[in-house]
Structure formats: structure tokens, C-alpha cells
Amino acid sequence: MVYPDSWKGFQIEDPAQWTDFHLNELTPKPFGDSDVDIKILACGVCASDLHTVSGGWGEQKFPLCVGHEIVGIAVRIGPKVTLIKEGSRVGVGAQSYSCLECRQCKADNETYCQRQLDTYGAVWPETGIVSQGGYSEYVRTHEHWVFPIPDGLSTNKAAPMLCAGLTAYSPLVRNGAGPGKKVGIVGLGGIGHFGLLFSKALGAETWVISRSHSKEADALAMGADGFIATQDKDWNLPHHMSFDLIVNTASSSEGFELSKYLSMLDVHARWISVGLPEGEGQEVKTQTFMENGCLIGASHLGSRKEVLSMLDLAVEKKVESWVEEIEISKGGLASALSRLHENDVKYRFTLTGYDKCFGT
Numbered sequence: 001m002v003y004p005d006s007w008k009g010f011q012i013e014d015p016a017q018w019t020d021f022h023l024n025e026l027t028p029k030p031f032g033d034s035d036v037d038i039k040i041l042a043c044g045v046c047a048s049d050l051h052t053v054s055g056g057w058g059e060q061k062f063p064l065c066v067g068h069e070i071v072g073i074a075v076r077i078g079p080k081v082t083l084i085k086e087g088s089r090v091g092v093g094a095q096s097y098s099c100l101e102c103r104q105c106k107a108d109n110e111t112y113c114q115r116q117l118d119t120y121g122a123v124w125p126e127t128g129i130v131s132q133g134g135y136s137e138y139v140r141t142h143e144h145w146v147f148p149i150p151d152g153l154s155t156n157k158a159a160p161m162l163c164a165g166l167t168a169y170s171p172l173v174r175n176g177a178g179p180g181k182k183v184g185i186v187g188l189g190g191i192g193h194f195g196l197l198f199s200k201a202l203g204a205e206t207w208v209i210s211r212s213h214s215k216e217a218d219a220l221a222m223g224a225d226g227f228i229a230t231q232d233k234d235w236n237l238p239h240h241m242s243f244d245l246i247v248n249t250a251s252s253s254e255g256f257e258l259s260k261y262l263s264m265l266d267v268h269a270r271w272i273s274v275g276l277p278e279g280e281g282q283e284v285k286t287q288t289f290m291e292n293g294c295l296i297g298a299s300h301l302g303s304r305k306e307v308l309s310m311l312d313l314a315v316e317k318k319v320e321s322w323v324e325e326i327e328i329s330k331g332g333l334a335s336a337l338s339r340l341h342e343n344d345v346k347y348r349f350t351l352t353g354y355d356k357c358f359g360t
Contacts, residue, residue, distance in 0.1 A: 003037065003076050008358060009065040009136025010333055015055035019334040026065060026132045028140040029124040036084050036146045037076035038092065043134035043328075044069025044160035045336045045349035047190060047251055048094065048276075052121060053337070056278040061121055067134030067351070068094040068119040069162045071155045074146070081143045089149045093162035094119055094301055096131060096141045110144070111301040119145075135333060135351065137358045147307050152315035160190065160321050160348040161314065162307070168195035168249065169310040170302030171272040172202060175245045179203040184228075184243045184264065187250035188215045191274060193322055193347040195247050196222050198310070201317035207239075209246070209261070218346065222322075236260040241267070241292055248273040258282050265294040273298045322346055327353035 006028070010021040031037070049066040051057045070092040077086045084090055098105050098113035105113050117124070119141070120133030133139070149158050168191050177183050183204040185195040192208070199206040200223040207226040208219040216227045228235055243264045248271065250256070262271055271294060289296060302310070313319065326332045328351040336349045 003031075004138065007137040009132055010328070010330065011063040011065045011132075012053040013063040015053060015060065015062065018050075018054040019338055021135075021330045021333045022063065023330070024063060026136055027129060028132070028138075029127055029129050031076070031078065031140065032142070033078045033080040034143050035078045035140055036074050036081060036090070036143050038070065038072040038090060038139050038141065038146070039075045040070055040072040040134055040137060040139060040354050041352075042071045042155050042159045042354065043067040043351045044163065045326075045340060045351060046094075046163050047340065048163070049133075050337050050340050051276070051278065054341075057276075061123070061130045064121055064130070065132040065135050066120050067136070068092070069159045069164070069350075070119075070134035070139055071149060071159045071162070072139070075138075078143070083143045084146050084148065089155070091147045091149050091158060091162045092119060092134070092139055092141050092145060093147075093166060093307065096122075096145050098144075100144060108303040108305045110303055135328065137354070144304055147304070147311065150311050150315045153311065156325055156350045156352055157321045157323050158311070159350050160323060161194065161310065163301070164190045164348060165194045165198070165314075165321065166302040166307055166310060167191050167274050167299070168247065169198045170306050171247050171274060171299035172199055172204075172245070173306065173309070174299070175270050175272060177202045177204045177245055181205065181244040182207070182242060184209050184246035186210075186246060186248040186261065187275065188219055188347070189249060189251060189343070190345070190348045192249040193222060195249055196224055197319050197321070198313070200224075201313055201319050207243075230257075230260075236264050239264045241265065244269050246271050248275060250275045251277055253277045253279065253282050256282055258284065259288045262289050262294050262296075263291065265292055268293050268295060270295045270297060321348055323348050323350050325350050325352045327351070328357050329353075
């Protein structure tokens with residue numbers, strides 16, 4: 001079989017024109033002994049994609065093809081690959097490399113490796129080649145960051161789990177979400193809706209915390225035990241020092257009264273942020289969290305071990321992401337990112353129609 005040395009993908013060339021996608025030829029890094037080539041079937045649209053192509057997260061390496069919630073078929077397997085079988089349905093998330101040798105990697109913390117590389121926008125060592133993402137025909141990835149997709153998950157609903165889902169799942173399991181625990185999810189967007197779904201699947205009492213009541217019906221339909229709207233007077237008082245964990249998925253910190261959120265945490269309970277808003281963020285003073293001794297932290301993606309357990313849990317508990325499908329094309333991509341920019345999505349987009357766009 002003849003394997004491609006390059007393939008086509010949709011790139012943004014100028015962040016000032018972040019909806020103007022160009023179908024270009026992409027050159028991947030050289031194929032390694034532990035690499036897997038994946039023919040893409042679907043890719044989720046992540047807020048990271050929008051922040052990246054619009055310049056909201058600063059300077060990037062353009063032209064750039066984004067997308068890191070990828071599901072496809074493994075079509076080429078390196079001679080040292082043992083984790084993936086050719087022809088299997090697999091996924092790739094936001095990380096595509098780490099050293100696998102450092103203390104962090106050996107402790108299932110490879111997402112915190114100092115040599116970790118992102119699925120798009122990273123420079124592959126010794127090549128100068130910039131990694132390109134899933135708005136394309138194929139992706140080439142080291143086997144450690146290629147995950148078998150269980151039969152019980154549909155392609156289009158599994159894709160968003162590989163970044164948004166994992167971003168919510170990892171801090172939940174690492175911070176004890178489960179039976180007998182009260183968990184708050186701040187923000188009901190792409191990540192937040194997974195936070196709710198996975199917190200409930202883990203058995204925790206789960207409340208959604210949002211600015212207004214506009215998403216309350218959706219939250220309850222997803223299984224939330226309660227809903228808190230911060231537009232209401234004294235919204236935090238009924239829950240004073242009652243939460244074991246609050247995961248903050250909010251994409252904006254404008255008008256954010258952090259002290260009121262932290263007041264709802266029990267003694268030494270945890271506030272974990274996973275959202276990455278643009279701008280300067282919030283001021284934090286010791287006095288803010290001294291009343292209850294709560295702990296403030298953050299979480300970045302998750303390990304391979306966590307991806308596999310998350311996917312298994314999704315099958316076991318029948319977790320289904322709320323997804324709208326959009327066919328990949330210049331127009332489809334422009335529409336998806338424009339609507340995401342306007343928060344016009346419930347609650348995740350998945351790009352489909354790859355065979356129609358790129359051919360079989």
C-alpha cells in the first residue's frame with residue numbers, strides 16, 4: 001500500500017481573517033516507528049480552536065490547521081506500535097507527544113511533561129515542522145496519544161470527549177467526585193456540560209452554577225440536581241460551605257466575584273479551574289480563601305489512563321454529549337467558529353462529512 005507523505009487540510013493564514021479557511025497541502029512530521037496515521041472521520045470544534053485562530057491566545061504559527069477532538073480509522077501502524085491495531089477506530093485529543101521518561105510521565109501525569117507537544121501549533125523537534133490538527137484528511141500521532149474508541153460510543157459524540165470531555169473528567173476523578181460528594185460545575189458550555197454529565201456518571205450530587213437561568217432547563221435535562229444563577233440576590237448564601245469540589249469551566253471572568261464562589265466550599269475543599277478566558281483574569285488574595293481554608297488549583301487535559309477510563313465510563317453509564325453536526329467545508333468551518341464566538345452552540349459542534357469533502 002502507498003501511504004501519503006502529505007495531505008490536505010483547512011488552514012487559517014491570518015488571525016485578522018479567522019473565518020477565512022484555505023484548503024492547503026499539509027506536511028506532517030516524518031513517520032516514526034511508534035506512529036499511527038489516522039484517516040479522519042470526525043472532529044470536534046473546541047473553543048481552543050477559536051482562541052488560537054483569532055489570536056486571542058497570542059502569537060501563533062500560521063498558517064495553521066486546528067482541531068484536536070479527532071476520531072478516525074488507523075490506516076498505518078509503525079513497526080513498534082503495540083497499543084493500536086490497523087483498521088481500528090481511534091481518537092486523538094489535544095496532546096500528541098511527551099517524553100514518556102520523566103517523573104511526571106511515569107506517574108500518569110504526561111500532560112504535565114515539560115516536553116509535551118500539542119496536536120496543533122507545536123514545532124516537532126529537529127524538523128521545524130509545525131503540527132497540524134484535525135480539520136484535515138489525516139493526522140499522524142505517537143501511539144501513546146491514540147485511543148481506541150469503544151463500540152458503544154458513536155463517532156460524532158465521542159469526538160468532543162477527547163478534549164472537552166477529558167478536561168472535565170480528569171479534575172473530577174482526581175479530586176474525589178463520587179457518591180456522597182457535592183460538586184459544582186461553573187459554566188454550562190462545551191466543557192461544563194461534560195462536567196455535569198461525568199460528575200453525575202461518577203455518582204456525585206451535581207449543581208450547575210451559571211450567570212442566568214437561561215440554561216437551567218438544559219441542565220436539569222442533563223441530570224443536574226440543582227441550578228444556581230449568579231444573577232439572583234444572595235445566590236451563594238444557601239450553599240455556604242457545602243460543596244466538596246467546584247470545577248470552573250467558564251470561558252469569561254468578566255464580573256466574576258470569586259469570593260462568593262469560594263464561600264460555598266467546605267473546609268479544605270477545592271476550586272479547580274479548567275477554562276482559559278482571554279484577558280487578565282481575577283485578583284486572588286489570601287483573605288479570599290482563608291475563611292474556609294479552601295484550595296485553589298487548575299487542571300490540564302488528562303492522562304492516557306484517564307482517557308480510557310472516561311470512554312469506558314461513558315459506555316457503562318450511557319453518557320451522551322449534546323452535539324450538533326456540521327459538514328466540514330470552508331463555509332461549514334466559518335459558520336461553526338462564528339457561532340462558537342457568539343456562544344450559539346448547545347453544547348458542542350462535531351465536524352462530519354470528511355469523505356464527502358476529501359474523498360475516500
